[in-house]
Amino acid sequence: MKNFIKTAVYLLITAAIFIAHYSLLNIFFFTSAEYHLILSAIVLTTAFIRKDVLLWLIIPLAFFMETFSSAPFGFICLALLLSTATIHWLLNIIFTNRSIPIIALTTAAGICIYRICFDFLIFANWFLRDQSSVFSFGTAFFDMGMELLITVFFTVVFYVIISMITRILFPRKALIFEAQSNSYGQKKYF
């Protein structure tokens, strides 16, 4: 029963993240600056909650995204899986401490992997199906750059805010977290 409630709560949170992400896209559809809330949430979740079980949540997230995407089914799944794997690998295996540069770098890497993978699949799909397209590498790179900057900025901002809140509301947990984060004696920022 406890696990069921936990799963339901996780699913609700996932749905809320997806709704927030898609609503942001809807509201700011006319700007080239796109904030990828889902990847930002994955980075923050991986940074603060070191439980691999949370990675299962990318399945409903990917499914929701696929449902509201015009791309062939599976492109987002693959892009999201690869970017999540990259984020997880960077944060838990390569950069084991937590600091603003690490969070920024990980988010940037996640966005790059996601966007390159997704755009490559789209381009390959057009190429293989011999469809005429208006695909422009310049536009794609510009959009990716804008998305990268915006997402990195807001992820770092959220990281700082959550760190401060954690430190104020749960000082013991923050201490344990900091001890874990700096187990390799690296410089800490928060």
Added chain:
Amino acid sequence: MTRRGSIRLFVILSAVFVVLIFLNYLGRLDFAKNFVSRLFSDEFVVSNDIGTNLYRETGFLMDKKYFLEAYDKCVAKSQEVDSLKIKSDLLVEENEGLKKLIGFRARTKIQLIPAKIIGRNFDGMDKSVMIDQGSLVGVAVGQSVIVGDGILVGKISKTEDETAFVRLISDNQNKVAATILNKDRSLGVVEGGYGISVRMNFIPRNETIMIGELVITSGLEPNVPKGLAIGTVAAIENEAYQPFQQAVLTPSADLSKLSTIAVLVLN
């Protein structure tokens, strides 16, 4: 979790995604996709409306070219509106002037030739205006020119076939026989040449004039009917050594803002 555990988890996740893709191509996920679409569509309709409204309000800021085009359109529209407003104001003014002239015509049965001012000459002492009606329609030298409901503004001083010149009452060469509407009905001659005001000379000294009294034409000269308003008494000069007293008048019409006038044709 260990590195091996993580790899195992990602392998499982990949397998799940492969299964999902496979099920989708078999059409087994349609029910779930429809359910998710229905579940979230209301929220997305709201956010889409917000986005559309936001774009209407601020979207032009995102595109420089569009912004400049929109700005140019706004400026052009503003100029057009200004132009239309000016035309409208002029038409309203002209309409009011014509209505008054019609009222005057109905009241006095005097034939009128309506005309528009097409040129002004206020240089030096010569204060005259050019009108768009000339001798071809019956305009002749010496005829009275009025504005509104019978306010004298001047006399015709020169005519061409299709144009004519009106010497205003403030011109120093203009002289009009006038009467003050006081108890003595004092007679005199209204002369220009004193800036924007005019003077009434040759008023007998023994007659009482009050400031604010109305001055009208006396009808003692040809082509100028009796009863046209000229102005009001603004000041009185009654010197002991002078045989006549003088009155400074404020013209009833603003002579610098004339647009539609009428020439009186007396039989």
